[in-house]
Amino acid sequence: MRTGTTVLGKFGRHAIEKGSSMTALPSTVEMYDLRMSDRAQPLYEAVKRFIAEEIEPRTEEFFRLGEGRADHWGYGEGQLELLDSIKAKAKEQGLWNFFLPNAETGEGLSNLDYAYIAVELGKNPIASECLNCSAPDTGNMEVLERVGTPEQKEQWLEPLLRGEIRSAYVMTEPDVASSDAKQLSCRAVRDGDEWVITGEKYWSSGAGDPRCKILIVMLMTDPDGPPYRRQSQILVPMGTPGLEIRGAMHVFGEDEAPHGHMHLRFNDVRVPYSNVLWGEGKGFEISQLRLGPGRIHHCMRSVGAAEKALELLVKRGLTREAFGKPIAYLGKNPEVIAKARIEIEAMRRMVLTAAKAMDVLGNAEARVWVSAIKAMVPIRTCQIVDEAIQVHGATGVSQWTPLARLYAGQRTLRLADGPDEVHWHVVGRAEISSMGEAAQGYNPKDAYYEMLEAHAGADHSGIFSGP
Ligand SMILES: Cc1cc2nc3c(=O)[nH]c(=O)nc-3n(C[C@H](O)[C@H](O)[C@H](O)COP(=O)(O)OP(=O)(O)OC[C@H]3O[C@@H](n4cnc5c(N)ncnc54)[C@H](O)[C@@H]3O)c2cc1C
Numbered sequence: 471m472r473t474g475t476t477v478l479g480k481f482g483r484h485a486i487e488k489g490s491s492m493t494a495l496p497s498t499v500e501m502y503d504l505r506m507s508d509r510a511q512p513l514y515e516a517v518k519r520f521i522a523e524e525i526e527p528r529t530e531e532f533f534r535l536g537e538g539r540a541d542h543w544g545y546g547e548g549q550l551e552l553l554d555s556i557k558a559k560a561k562e563q564g565l566w567n568f569f570l571p572n573a574e575t576g577e578g579l580s581n582l583d584y585a586y587i588a589v590e591l592g593k594n595p596i597a598s599e600c601l602n603c604s605a606p607d608t609g610n611m612e613v614l615e616r617v618g619t620p621e622q623k624e625q626w627l628e629p630l631l632r633g634e635i636r637s638a639y640v641m642t643e644p645d646v647a648s649s650d651a652k653q654l655s656c657r658a659v660r661d662g663d664e665w666v667i668t669g670e671k672y673w674s675s676g677a678g679d680p681r682c683k684i685l686i687v688m689l690m691t692d693p694d695g696p697p698y699r700r701q702s703q704i705l706v707p708m709g710t711p712g713l714e715i716r717g718a719m720h721v722f723g724e725d726e727a728p729h730g731h732m733h734l735r736f737n738d739v740r741v742p743y744s745n746v747l748w749g750e751g752k753g754f755e756i757s758q759l760r761l762g763p764g765r766i767h768h769c770m771r772s773v774g775a776a777e778k779a780l781e782l783l784v785k786r787g788l789t790r791e792a793f794g795k796p797i798a799y800l801g802k803n804p805e806v807i808a809k810a811r812i813e814i815e816a817m818r819r820m821v822l823t824a825a826k827a828m829d830v831l832g833n834a835e836a837r838v839w840v841s842a843i844k845a846m847v848p849i850r851t852c853q854i855v856d857e858a859i860q861v862h863g864a865t866g867v868s869q870w871t872p873l874a875r876l877y878a879g880q881r882t883l884r885l886a887d888g889p890d891e892v893h894w895h896v897v898g899r900a901e902i903s904s905m906g907e908a909a910q911g912y913n914p915k916d917a918y919y920e921m922l923e924a925h926a927g928a929d930h931s932g933i934f935s936g937p
Contacts, residue, residue, distance in 0.1 A: 678730020
């Protein structure tokens with residue numbers, strides 16, 4: 471008989487050596503209490519009211535003011551004034567900077583409390599920005615808050631927290647598979663008290679916005695160092711000589727101006743040595759710090775997007791008839807609606823549990839939870855939006871509903887912040903590792919015959935006999 475260890479081979483042995491708790495997703499009893507705190511409840515109600523009364527009625531106007539603007543990479547007349555007036559009201563009412571978990575700046579909400587609010591923000595395309603909770607600024611602010619020097623905070627974090635400027639996060643490169651960030655090759659070389667930066671980056675979201683003043687750039691600073699110590703993150707102000715904007719990447723044919731996902735070239739760009747964040751070689755550590763919350767915020771907003779899509783699907787299905795029936799009742803549509811509702815609730819609970827895991831276990835320990843929701847939520851939300859488009863007929867892909875924009879956002883989220891496969895890999899590997907000792911010696915054939923021998927003389931007819 472072959473032993474379990476032999477059968478398991480190299481990877482199984484690795485799992486056994488690591489040992490652990492029989493599931494990829496660590497949990498504690500506390501993690502299953504998903505109630506919003508008493509403190510957050512009134513804030514949550516106030517956010518919902520603010521979106522309904524101040525943001526929803528002006529969203530269409532915001533986009534209309536931008537149409538036919540003179541400067542394609544700027545804002546239309548009155549557009550920023552409208553946005554700023556909503557932002558000022560939100561700030562005045564204390565509905566501002568919710569995203570910084572347990573921090574002194576902002577509301578200091580837990581990840582769990584923020585998750586409830588972010589779901590609401592995900593239902594409207596400008597709500598996040600109106601409350602100063604939009605990506606990529608949230609991730610960048612969190613990094614600056616956690617690891618910035620007092621000078622870096624004063625220069626960049628403060629105006630970001632006040633919502634006066636915007637920022638971009640610059641990691642992905644056209645010439646290397648960037649889901650493996652060890653391969654990034656854009657180079658920063660120290661020259662006295664400066665960095666000299668050379669290389670190319672693309673998909674720098676938000677770098678097209680005229681209000682974007684600062685980039686956080688992931689760069690190779692020590693090509694010969696240990697693989698996870700080769701990269702650093704360095705602050706590069708927009709407008710630094712040598713920083714060239716080559717153009718915008720298009721998302722399904724749209725350049726998404728003025729936000730933009732920019733293609734950048736660094737031609738011997740010089741910035742002070744002190745612009746490095748947290749110290750040389752800390753690039754990967756900062757990424758972990760940034761991407762955990764960033765990913766979970768995306769997923770929270772995605773649940774809101776799925777909720778919005780289902781709402782529109784049902785409304786349209788009930789108010790339009792074909793073949794003598796409301797479309798909602800035609801064919802398999804009731805099943806489509808049922809599945810969407812069931813899966814939205816499953817996603818909501820997964821996201822809340824992942825948020826609670828971050829609160830209870832810390833960002834590092836909750837890493838697999840975050841991967842699990844990043845692997846689950848955008849792909850399913852994308853399908854729900856697609857179904858809502860289908861029920862709307864041609865109107866679904868038009869400018870009359872937010873569905874086309876929601877679809878593009880969710881589809882691209884399956885790539886941004888790590889493609890689905892990377893997150894499946896993280897969860898799958900953790901699940902295999904967690905089996906540990908329990909897999910050793912697993913042999914169903916031997917177990918079956920041992921069971922028969924143990925019960926010799928008994929009537930075995932029917933046991934595993936099949937049809
Ligand atoms: C709308 C949008 C906004 C973005 N914003 C930003 C931004 O602001 N800043 C920024 O730096 N980047 C941004 N990105 C880029 C994004 O982060 C990258 O696209 C992502 O990290 C993947 O890198 P890549 O495109 O080089 O794909 P690659 O690394 O070339 O991967 C290609 C494919 O290979 C497969 N693959 C990769 N790894 C595995 C694996 N382990 N197992 C199985 N299959 C695998 C997957 O199918 C993957 O999609 C944005 C992208 C989009 C679409």
